[in-house]
Amino acid sequence: MRMRVRALPIMVDTRAGEGPPLVLCNGIGANLELLEPFVDALDAQQGRRVPTIRFDVPGAGGSPATVLPRRMRWLAGLLRDLVGRLGHEQVDVLGISWGGALAQEFARRNPALCRRIVLCATSMGMAMVPARPEVLLTLASPLRYFRPSRMRLLGARTYGGGFGQDPELAARFANATRAPGVRGYYWQIVAGAGWTSAHYLHRLRQPVLVVAGDDDPIIPLVNARLMAGLLREGTLHVVRGGGHLALLTHADELAPLVHRFLAE
Template identity: 25%
Template sequence: MKLTANGIDIHYTIEGEGPVVTMSHALGCNLSMWDEQAQALSGRYRVLRYDTRGHGGSSAPPGPYSLEQMADDLHGLLTGLGITQTHFVGISMGGMIGQTFALKYPMLLQGLILCSTTSRYPAAMRSTWVERIRTVEAKGMEPTVEPALQRWFTPSFRERRPDVMERVRVMLRSTPPHGCIGCCYAIPTIDLTDRLGEVRCPALVIAGEDDPGTPVAMAQEIHVALHSSELAILRSASHLGNLEQPEAFNRILLGFLDKATE
Protein backbone atom coordinates (compact mmCIF):
# COMPACT_ATOMS: atom_id res chain seq x y z
CA MET A 1 0.00 0.00 0.00
CA LYS A 2 1.07 3.59 -0.55
CA LEU A 3 0.22 6.91 1.06
CA THR A 4 1.32 10.37 -0.04
CA ALA A 5 2.85 12.43 2.77
CA ASN A 6 5.49 15.14 3.10
CA GLY A 7 5.78 15.35 -0.67
CA ILE A 8 6.55 11.66 -1.34
CA ASP A 9 4.75 8.34 -1.77
CA ILE A 10 5.45 6.08 1.20
CA HIS A 11 5.15 2.34 0.75
CA TYR A 12 3.89 0.56 3.86
CA THR A 13 2.15 -2.55 5.15
CA ILE A 14 0.01 -3.17 8.25
CA GLU A 15 -0.64 -6.53 9.89
CA GLY A 16 -2.42 -7.62 13.06
CA GLU A 17 -4.64 -5.90 15.62
CA GLY A 18 -3.87 -4.17 18.89
CA PRO A 19 -1.54 -1.35 19.98
CA VAL A 20 0.47 -0.02 17.03
CA VAL A 21 4.15 -0.88 16.59
CA THR A 22 5.92 1.04 13.80
CA MET A 23 9.15 -0.44 12.41
CA SER A 24 11.89 1.43 10.52
CA HIS A 25 14.66 -0.36 8.62
CA ALA A 26 18.41 0.04 8.08
CA LEU A 27 20.18 1.84 5.24
CA GLY A 28 20.02 -0.12 1.98
CA CYS A 29 17.23 -2.39 3.24
CA ASN A 30 13.44 -2.22 3.13
CA LEU A 31 10.44 -3.18 5.24
CA SER A 32 10.92 -6.88 4.46
CA MET A 33 13.90 -6.98 6.83
CA TRP A 34 11.29 -7.06 9.62
CA ASP A 35 9.41 -10.12 8.31
CA GLU A 36 10.26 -12.33 11.28
CA GLN A 37 9.39 -9.61 13.77
CA ALA A 38 6.07 -8.80 12.07
CA GLN A 39 5.11 -12.46 12.24
CA ALA A 40 6.03 -12.66 15.93
CA LEU A 41 4.25 -9.42 16.89
CA SER A 42 1.10 -9.42 14.77
CA GLY A 43 -0.73 -11.85 17.03
CA ARG A 44 -1.18 -9.10 19.62
CA TYR A 45 0.00 -5.88 17.97
CA ARG A 46 -0.87 -3.86 14.87
CA VAL A 47 2.46 -3.82 13.06
CA LEU A 48 3.15 -0.94 10.67
CA ARG A 49 6.25 -1.30 8.49
CA TYR A 50 7.29 1.23 5.89
CA ASP A 51 10.07 1.95 3.40
CA THR A 52 12.17 5.02 4.20
CA ARG A 53 12.40 7.63 1.44
CA GLY A 54 14.92 6.51 -1.16
CA HIS A 55 14.28 2.83 -0.42
CA GLY A 56 12.02 -0.04 -1.45
CA GLY A 57 8.67 1.02 -2.86
CA SER A 58 8.78 4.57 -1.49
CA SER A 59 9.71 7.62 -3.57
CA ALA A 60 13.40 8.33 -4.08
CA PRO A 61 13.61 12.07 -4.79
CA PRO A 62 17.00 13.70 -5.32
CA GLY A 63 18.90 14.28 -2.08
CA PRO A 64 20.49 15.14 0.15
CA TYR A 65 17.97 14.11 2.80
CA SER A 66 17.93 15.00 6.51
CA LEU A 67 16.94 13.02 9.59
CA GLU A 68 14.35 15.67 10.43
CA GLN A 69 12.87 15.29 6.95
CA MET A 70 12.63 11.53 7.44
CA ALA A 71 11.01 12.04 10.85
CA ASP A 72 8.48 14.30 9.13
CA ASP A 73 7.85 11.52 6.58
CA LEU A 74 6.95 9.20 9.44
CA HIS A 75 4.73 11.83 11.03
CA GLY A 76 2.91 12.27 7.73
CA LEU A 77 2.43 8.53 7.38
CA LEU A 78 1.02 8.15 10.89
CA THR A 79 -1.24 11.18 10.45
CA GLY A 80 -2.48 9.89 7.12
CA LEU A 81 -3.34 6.54 8.69
CA GLY A 82 -5.07 8.16 11.67
CA ILE A 83 -2.57 6.74 14.17
CA THR A 84 -2.25 8.87 17.31
CA GLN A 85 -0.09 6.54 19.45
CA THR A 86 2.61 4.06 18.48
CA HIS A 87 5.58 2.17 19.75
CA PHE A 88 8.57 2.72 17.45
CA VAL A 89 11.26 0.17 16.58
CA GLY A 90 14.20 1.42 14.52
CA ILE A 91 17.43 -0.31 13.59
CA SER A 92 20.60 1.51 12.52
CA MET A 93 19.38 4.42 10.35
CA GLY A 94 15.87 3.64 11.56
CA GLY A 95 17.04 4.19 15.12
CA MET A 96 18.38 7.61 14.16
CA ILE A 97 15.03 8.50 12.62
CA GLY A 98 13.38 7.27 15.82
CA GLN A 99 15.48 9.50 18.07
CA THR A 100 14.76 12.51 15.87
CA PHE A 101 11.05 11.66 15.81
CA ALA A 102 10.90 11.17 19.60
CA LEU A 103 12.28 14.65 20.18
CA LYS A 104 10.06 16.35 17.60
CA TYR A 105 6.80 14.43 18.10
CA PRO A 106 6.91 13.09 21.68
CA MET A 107 3.13 12.92 22.13
CA LEU A 108 2.85 10.23 19.45
CA LEU A 109 5.24 7.79 21.10
CA GLN A 110 4.19 5.09 23.52
CA GLY A 111 7.57 3.35 23.55
CA LEU A 112 10.94 3.75 21.80
CA ILE A 113 13.14 0.80 20.82
CA LEU A 114 16.54 1.69 19.34
CA CYS A 115 18.60 -1.13 17.81
CA SER A 116 22.20 -1.15 16.53
CA THR A 117 22.32 2.62 16.30
CA THR A 118 24.08 5.72 17.60
CA SER A 119 23.11 9.14 18.89
CA ARG A 120 26.29 10.73 17.50
CA TYR A 121 29.32 9.83 15.41
CA PRO A 122 32.92 10.81 16.14
CA ALA A 123 34.06 13.51 13.72
CA ALA A 124 36.67 11.09 12.40
CA MET A 125 33.92 8.87 10.98
CA ARG A 126 32.52 11.57 8.68
CA SER A 127 35.11 10.67 6.04
CA THR A 128 33.73 7.12 5.91
CA TRP A 129 30.37 8.45 4.78
CA VAL A 130 31.95 10.78 2.23
CA GLU A 131 33.76 7.82 0.70
CA ARG A 132 30.57 5.76 0.62
CA ILE A 133 28.75 8.56 -1.21
CA ARG A 134 31.56 8.81 -3.76
CA THR A 135 31.56 5.05 -4.31
CA VAL A 136 27.82 4.85 -4.92
CA GLU A 137 27.88 7.94 -7.15
CA ALA A 138 30.61 6.39 -9.30
CA LYS A 139 29.68 2.70 -9.32
CA GLY A 140 26.17 2.22 -7.92
CA MET A 141 25.20 -0.11 -5.10
CA GLU A 142 27.18 -3.20 -6.10
CA PRO A 143 30.52 -2.24 -4.45
CA THR A 144 28.69 -1.75 -1.14
CA VAL A 145 27.05 -5.17 -1.02
CA GLU A 146 29.73 -7.58 0.22
CA PRO A 147 31.36 -5.06 2.62
CA ALA A 148 27.93 -4.49 4.17
CA LEU A 149 27.41 -8.21 4.72
CA GLN A 150 30.81 -8.43 6.39
CA ARG A 151 29.92 -5.59 8.79
CA TRP A 152 26.35 -6.64 9.43
CA PHE A 153 26.79 -10.34 10.25
CA THR A 154 29.32 -12.46 12.10
CA PRO A 155 31.54 -14.76 9.96
CA SER A 156 29.93 -17.93 11.35
CA PHE A 157 26.42 -16.70 10.53
CA ARG A 158 27.42 -15.68 7.00
CA GLU A 159 28.74 -19.18 6.42
CA ARG A 160 25.79 -20.91 8.06
CA ARG A 161 22.96 -18.91 6.46
CA PRO A 162 23.65 -18.21 2.77
CA ASP A 163 19.89 -17.80 2.31
CA VAL A 164 19.83 -14.75 4.59
CA MET A 165 22.93 -13.36 2.86
CA GLU A 166 21.21 -13.60 -0.50
CA ARG A 167 18.06 -12.01 0.85
CA VAL A 168 20.05 -9.00 2.10
CA ARG A 169 22.04 -8.80 -1.15
CA VAL A 170 18.77 -8.48 -3.07
CA MET A 171 17.63 -5.63 -0.79
CA LEU A 172 20.91 -3.76 -1.17
CA ARG A 173 21.07 -4.17 -4.94
CA SER A 174 17.48 -3.00 -5.36
CA THR A 175 18.00 0.24 -3.40
CA PRO A 176 18.11 3.25 -5.77
CA PRO A 177 21.67 4.64 -5.65
CA HIS A 178 20.48 8.24 -5.28
CA GLY A 179 18.18 7.14 -2.46
CA CYS A 180 21.09 5.58 -0.61
CA ILE A 181 23.21 8.68 -1.25
CA GLY A 182 20.45 10.97 0.04
CA CYS A 183 20.39 9.04 3.33
CA CYS A 184 24.19 8.89 3.54
CA TYR A 185 24.22 12.68 3.75
CA ALA A 186 21.78 12.57 6.68
CA ILE A 187 23.20 9.76 8.82
CA PRO A 188 26.56 11.23 9.93
CA THR A 189 24.92 14.50 11.01
CA ILE A 190 23.21 12.90 14.00
CA ASP A 191 24.18 14.59 17.26
CA LEU A 192 21.37 14.01 19.76
CA THR A 193 23.06 12.50 22.83
CA ASP A 194 22.73 15.65 24.91
CA ARG A 195 18.99 15.93 24.15
CA LEU A 196 17.90 12.34 24.82
CA GLY A 197 17.10 13.19 28.43
CA GLU A 198 14.03 14.99 27.06
CA VAL A 199 12.49 11.66 25.97
CA ARG A 200 9.88 10.58 28.51
CA CYS A 201 8.38 7.40 27.05
CA PRO A 202 9.68 3.93 28.03
CA ALA A 203 12.77 3.06 26.01
CA LEU A 204 14.84 0.00 25.16
CA VAL A 205 18.29 -0.05 23.56
CA ILE A 206 19.42 -3.26 21.81
CA ALA A 207 22.99 -3.86 20.61
CA GLY A 208 24.86 -6.74 19.03
CA GLU A 209 27.94 -7.66 21.04
CA ASP A 210 30.00 -8.12 17.84
CA ASP A 211 28.79 -5.04 15.95
CA PRO A 212 31.75 -3.04 14.54
CA GLY A 213 29.67 -0.21 13.06
CA THR A 214 27.59 0.77 16.09
CA PRO A 215 29.43 -1.01 18.91
CA VAL A 216 28.07 -1.69 22.39
CA ALA A 217 29.74 1.50 23.65
CA MET A 218 27.41 3.57 21.44
CA ALA A 219 24.38 1.71 22.81
CA GLN A 220 25.60 2.30 26.36
CA GLU A 221 25.92 6.02 25.63
CA ILE A 222 22.30 6.13 24.46
CA HIS A 223 21.19 4.03 27.44
CA VAL A 224 22.80 6.44 29.90
CA ALA A 225 21.32 9.48 28.15
CA LEU A 226 17.81 7.97 27.92
CA HIS A 227 16.56 8.11 31.49
CA SER A 228 15.02 4.87 32.78
CA SER A 229 15.82 3.00 29.55
CA GLU A 230 16.68 -0.69 29.40
CA LEU A 231 19.77 -2.09 27.65
CA ALA A 232 19.93 -5.53 26.05
CA ILE A 233 23.01 -7.07 24.42
CA LEU A 234 22.49 -9.76 21.78
CA ARG A 235 25.17 -12.42 22.08
CA SER A 236 26.81 -13.74 18.91
CA ALA A 237 25.26 -10.99 16.82
CA SER A 238 26.62 -8.15 14.73
CA HIS A 239 24.70 -5.20 13.26
CA LEU A 240 21.44 -6.75 12.03
CA GLY A 241 20.66 -8.69 15.17
CA ASN A 242 16.99 -9.06 14.25
CA LEU A 243 18.10 -11.28 11.34
CA GLU A 244 21.06 -12.98 13.01
CA GLN A 245 19.38 -13.78 16.34
CA PRO A 246 15.64 -13.44 15.59
CA GLU A 247 14.40 -15.60 18.47
CA ALA A 248 16.40 -13.71 21.10
CA PHE A 249 15.58 -10.37 19.47
CA ASN A 250 11.85 -11.13 19.36
CA ARG A 251 11.83 -12.33 22.96
CA ILE A 252 13.49 -9.12 24.17
CA LEU A 253 11.27 -6.93 21.99
CA LEU A 254 8.01 -8.60 22.99
CA GLY A 255 8.95 -8.55 26.66
CA PHE A 256 9.54 -4.81 26.52
CA LEU A 257 6.43 -4.05 24.45
CA ASP A 258 4.16 -6.07 26.72
CA LYS A 259 5.46 -4.15 29.78
CA ALA A 260 5.31 -0.75 28.06
CA THR A 261 1.75 -1.36 26.84
CA GLU A 262 0.26 -2.32 30.22
Protein backbone atom coordinates in the same frame (compact mmCIF):
# COMPACT_ATOMS: atom_id res chain seq x y z
CA MET B 1 0.41 -0.33 -0.76
CA ARG B 2 1.46 3.22 -1.59
CA MET B 3 0.25 6.28 0.29
CA ARG B 4 0.80 9.89 -0.68
CA VAL B 5 2.48 11.73 2.17
CA ARG B 6 3.75 15.26 1.56
CA ALA B 7 3.08 14.67 -2.15
CA LEU B 8 5.39 11.63 -2.15
CA PRO B 9 4.18 8.07 -2.90
CA ILE B 10 5.46 6.12 0.12
CA MET B 11 5.44 2.32 0.13
CA VAL B 12 3.77 1.10 3.32
CA ASP B 13 2.97 -2.30 4.83
CA THR B 14 0.65 -2.67 7.82
CA ARG B 15 -0.39 -5.65 9.92
CA ALA B 16 -3.42 -5.54 12.17
CA GLY B 17 -3.37 -6.11 15.91
CA GLU B 18 -4.44 -4.63 19.22
CA GLY B 19 -3.23 -1.43 20.82
CA PRO B 20 -0.64 1.08 19.60
CA PRO B 21 1.15 -0.07 16.45
CA LEU B 22 4.90 -0.51 16.26
CA VAL B 23 6.46 1.64 13.53
CA LEU B 24 9.67 0.10 12.17
CA CYS B 25 12.39 2.36 10.75
CA ASN B 26 14.86 0.48 8.57
CA GLY B 27 18.60 0.80 7.98
CA ILE B 28 20.21 2.80 5.21
CA GLY B 29 19.20 1.67 1.73
CA ALA B 30 17.08 -1.18 3.09
CA ASN B 31 13.57 -2.05 1.89
CA LEU B 32 10.72 -2.95 4.22
CA GLU B 33 10.71 -6.65 3.20
CA LEU B 34 14.05 -7.16 4.98
CA LEU B 35 12.26 -6.79 8.33
CA GLU B 36 9.98 -9.74 7.57
CA PRO B 37 11.78 -12.25 9.87
CA PHE B 38 11.33 -10.02 12.90
CA VAL B 39 7.72 -9.09 12.10
CA ASP B 40 6.85 -12.77 11.63
CA ALA B 41 8.48 -13.65 14.96
CA LEU B 42 6.60 -10.81 16.67
CA ASP B 43 3.31 -12.08 15.24
CA ALA B 44 4.02 -15.51 16.72
CA GLN B 45 4.14 -14.25 20.32
CA GLN B 46 1.45 -15.19 22.80
CA GLY B 47 -0.93 -12.54 24.09
CA ARG B 48 -1.66 -9.22 22.42
CA ARG B 49 -0.84 -9.20 18.75
CA VAL B 50 1.22 -6.09 18.12
CA PRO B 51 0.14 -4.21 14.98
CA THR B 52 3.06 -3.08 12.84
CA ILE B 53 3.76 -0.36 10.29
CA ARG B 54 6.68 -0.73 7.90
CA PHE B 55 7.58 1.80 5.25
CA ASP B 56 10.24 2.56 2.67
CA VAL B 57 11.99 5.85 3.35
CA PRO B 58 12.23 8.03 0.21
CA GLY B 59 14.87 6.57 -2.10
CA ALA B 60 14.65 3.02 -0.75
CA GLY B 61 12.51 0.09 -1.87
CA GLY B 62 9.28 1.27 -3.46
CA SER B 63 9.46 4.92 -2.42
CA PRO B 64 11.05 7.36 -4.90
CA ALA B 65 13.78 9.70 -3.76
CA THR B 66 13.13 13.36 -3.14
CA VAL B 67 14.53 15.80 -5.68
CA LEU B 68 16.69 17.48 -3.04
CA PRO B 69 18.24 15.98 0.10
CA ARG B 70 16.28 16.31 3.34
CA ARG B 71 17.46 16.52 6.92
CA MET B 72 16.53 14.08 9.66
CA ARG B 73 13.99 16.48 11.17
CA TRP B 74 12.13 16.61 7.83
CA LEU B 75 12.04 12.82 7.65
CA ALA B 76 10.72 12.70 11.23
CA GLY B 77 7.94 15.05 10.11
CA LEU B 78 7.22 12.81 7.14
CA LEU B 79 6.89 9.84 9.50
CA ARG B 80 4.55 11.84 11.77
CA ASP B 81 2.36 12.68 8.78
CA LEU B 82 2.36 9.05 7.66
CA VAL B 83 1.18 7.91 11.10
CA GLY B 84 -1.53 10.57 11.00
CA ARG B 85 -2.70 9.46 7.56
CA LEU B 86 -3.09 5.94 8.95
CA GLY B 87 -5.31 7.31 11.72
CA HIS B 88 -3.19 6.58 14.80
CA GLU B 89 -3.02 8.88 17.82
CA GLN B 90 -0.21 6.99 19.56
CA VAL B 91 2.49 4.59 18.35
CA ASP B 92 5.64 2.83 19.48
CA VAL B 93 8.73 3.12 17.30
CA LEU B 94 11.60 0.75 16.54
CA GLY B 95 14.69 1.87 14.66
CA ILE B 96 17.55 -0.25 13.40
CA SER B 97 20.91 1.28 12.43
CA TRP B 98 20.22 4.46 10.39
CA GLY B 99 16.56 4.01 11.26
CA GLY B 100 17.51 4.34 14.93
CA ALA B 101 18.46 7.96 14.28
CA LEU B 102 15.09 8.56 12.63
CA ALA B 103 13.33 6.86 15.56
CA GLN B 104 15.13 9.07 18.08
CA GLU B 105 14.32 12.24 16.15
CA PHE B 106 10.69 11.18 15.72
CA ALA B 107 10.36 10.49 19.46
CA ARG B 108 11.98 13.77 20.39
CA ARG B 109 9.71 15.86 18.16
CA ASN B 110 6.50 13.95 18.90
CA PRO B 111 6.49 13.06 22.62
CA ALA B 112 2.69 12.78 22.83
CA LEU B 113 2.50 10.61 19.71
CA CYS B 114 5.41 8.28 20.55
CA ARG B 115 4.82 6.02 23.58
CA ARG B 116 7.84 3.66 23.68
CA ILE B 117 11.11 3.33 21.76
CA VAL B 118 13.23 0.34 20.71
CA LEU B 119 16.70 1.15 19.38
CA CYS B 120 18.62 -1.65 17.66
CA ALA B 121 22.25 -1.54 16.47
CA THR B 122 22.25 2.25 16.46
CA SER B 123 24.02 5.23 18.01
CA MET B 124 23.84 8.94 18.84
CA GLY B 125 24.97 9.85 15.34
CA MET B 126 28.04 12.02 15.06
CA ALA B 127 28.76 11.64 18.78
CA MET B 128 29.58 7.94 18.50
CA VAL B 129 32.52 5.58 18.70
CA PRO B 130 32.99 4.85 14.98
CA ALA B 131 33.51 1.63 13.08
CA ARG B 132 36.83 0.65 11.54
CA PRO B 133 37.74 2.60 8.37
CA GLU B 134 37.32 -0.41 6.07
CA VAL B 135 33.77 -0.95 7.33
CA LEU B 136 32.89 2.72 6.86
CA LEU B 137 34.27 2.53 3.32
CA THR B 138 31.91 -0.34 2.52
CA LEU B 139 28.92 1.60 3.88
CA ALA B 140 29.81 4.63 1.77
CA SER B 141 28.58 2.78 -1.33
CA PRO B 142 25.27 0.99 -2.07
CA LEU B 143 27.02 -1.59 -4.30
CA ARG B 144 26.44 -4.42 -1.82
CA TYR B 145 22.70 -4.15 -2.52
CA PHE B 146 23.05 -4.63 -6.27
CA ARG B 147 24.58 -8.11 -6.33
CA PRO B 148 23.62 -10.99 -4.00
CA SER B 149 27.11 -12.44 -4.39
CA ARG B 150 28.63 -9.17 -3.16
CA MET B 151 26.23 -9.07 -0.23
CA ARG B 152 27.32 -12.56 0.81
CA LEU B 153 31.00 -11.71 0.29
CA LEU B 154 30.91 -8.53 2.36
CA GLY B 155 28.48 -9.84 4.96
CA ALA B 156 30.98 -11.22 7.48
CA ARG B 157 33.16 -8.11 7.47
CA THR B 158 30.28 -5.65 7.41
CA TYR B 159 27.55 -7.20 9.54
CA GLY B 160 29.31 -9.63 11.88
CA GLY B 161 27.34 -12.04 14.01
CA GLY B 162 28.18 -15.07 11.88
CA PHE B 163 26.47 -13.57 8.82
CA GLY B 164 29.23 -14.61 6.46
CA GLN B 165 29.45 -18.12 7.90
CA ASP B 166 25.79 -18.93 7.17
CA PRO B 167 25.34 -19.14 3.37
CA GLU B 168 21.59 -19.79 3.68
CA LEU B 169 21.06 -16.71 5.83
CA ALA B 170 23.17 -14.53 3.55
CA ALA B 171 21.34 -15.80 0.47
CA ARG B 172 17.92 -15.19 2.04
CA PHE B 173 18.90 -11.67 3.04
CA ALA B 174 20.39 -10.91 -0.37
CA ASN B 175 17.38 -12.27 -2.25
CA ALA B 176 14.97 -10.15 -0.19
CA THR B 177 16.94 -7.02 -1.00
CA ARG B 178 15.76 -4.48 -3.52
CA ALA B 179 18.59 -2.26 -4.63
CA PRO B 180 18.05 1.36 -3.56
CA GLY B 181 18.36 4.25 -5.93
CA VAL B 182 21.86 5.68 -5.83
CA ARG B 183 20.53 9.20 -5.23
CA GLY B 184 18.23 8.01 -2.46
CA TYR B 185 21.07 6.15 -0.75
CA TYR B 186 23.29 9.21 -0.68
CA TRP B 187 20.38 11.41 0.41
CA GLN B 188 20.11 9.16 3.48
CA ILE B 189 23.81 9.69 4.17
CA VAL B 190 23.29 13.44 3.86
CA ALA B 191 20.31 13.27 6.25
CA GLY B 192 22.52 11.72 8.92
CA ALA B 193 25.52 13.97 8.33
CA GLY B 194 26.01 16.20 11.36
CA TRP B 195 22.99 14.73 13.14
CA THR B 196 23.29 13.70 16.79
CA SER B 197 20.99 12.95 19.70
CA ALA B 198 23.70 13.46 22.32
CA HIS B 199 22.27 16.82 23.41
CA TYR B 200 18.71 15.57 23.99
CA LEU B 201 18.89 11.82 24.64
CA HIS B 202 18.85 12.36 28.42
CA ARG B 203 15.62 14.38 28.07
CA LEU B 204 13.55 11.70 26.34
CA ARG B 205 10.70 10.76 28.65
CA GLN B 206 9.66 7.57 26.89
CA PRO B 207 10.90 4.18 28.11
CA VAL B 208 13.63 2.99 25.75
CA LEU B 209 14.90 -0.53 25.06
CA VAL B 210 18.42 -0.50 23.60
CA VAL B 211 19.42 -3.69 21.77
CA ALA B 212 22.96 -4.34 20.55
CA GLY B 213 25.07 -7.28 19.45
CA ASP B 214 28.52 -7.85 20.90
CA ASP B 215 29.89 -8.59 17.40
CA ASP B 216 28.70 -5.54 15.47
CA PRO B 217 31.42 -4.11 13.19
CA ILE B 218 29.29 -1.10 12.19
CA ILE B 219 28.11 0.13 15.60
CA PRO B 220 30.52 -1.04 18.34
CA LEU B 221 28.79 -2.18 21.54
CA VAL B 222 30.21 0.71 23.57
CA ASN B 223 27.75 3.03 21.79
CA ALA B 224 24.76 1.15 23.18
CA ARG B 225 26.23 1.27 26.68
CA LEU B 226 26.72 5.03 26.39
CA MET B 227 23.15 5.53 25.21
CA ALA B 228 21.63 3.38 27.93
CA GLY B 229 23.60 5.32 30.53
CA LEU B 230 22.25 8.65 29.30
CA LEU B 231 18.60 7.70 29.00
CA ARG B 232 16.16 8.43 31.85
CA GLU B 233 14.38 5.11 31.34
CA GLY B 234 16.82 3.08 29.32
CA THR B 235 17.26 -0.69 29.39
CA LEU B 236 20.15 -2.38 27.57
CA HIS B 237 19.98 -5.88 26.13
CA VAL B 238 23.17 -7.34 24.67
CA VAL B 239 22.80 -10.14 22.11
CA ARG B 240 25.67 -12.57 22.63
CA GLY B 241 27.17 -13.46 19.28
CA GLY B 242 24.88 -10.97 17.58
CA GLY B 243 26.03 -8.69 14.80
CA HIS B 244 24.58 -5.59 13.18
CA LEU B 245 21.57 -7.56 11.91
CA ALA B 246 20.82 -9.27 15.23
CA LEU B 247 17.20 -8.11 15.04
CA LEU B 248 16.83 -10.41 12.03
CA THR B 249 19.33 -13.19 12.73
CA HIS B 250 18.22 -13.50 16.37
CA ALA B 251 14.54 -12.70 15.82
CA ASP B 252 13.40 -15.67 17.93
CA GLU B 253 15.32 -14.25 20.91
CA LEU B 254 14.45 -10.59 20.41
CA ALA B 255 10.78 -10.77 19.41
CA PRO B 256 9.67 -11.98 22.89
CA LEU B 257 11.85 -9.32 24.51
CA VAL B 258 10.34 -6.52 22.41
CA HIS B 259 6.83 -7.93 22.89
CA ARG B 260 7.20 -7.86 26.69
CA PHE B 261 8.66 -4.34 26.58
CA LEU B 262 5.73 -3.03 24.52
CA ALA B 263 3.20 -4.76 26.81
CA GLU B 264 4.54 -3.15 29.99
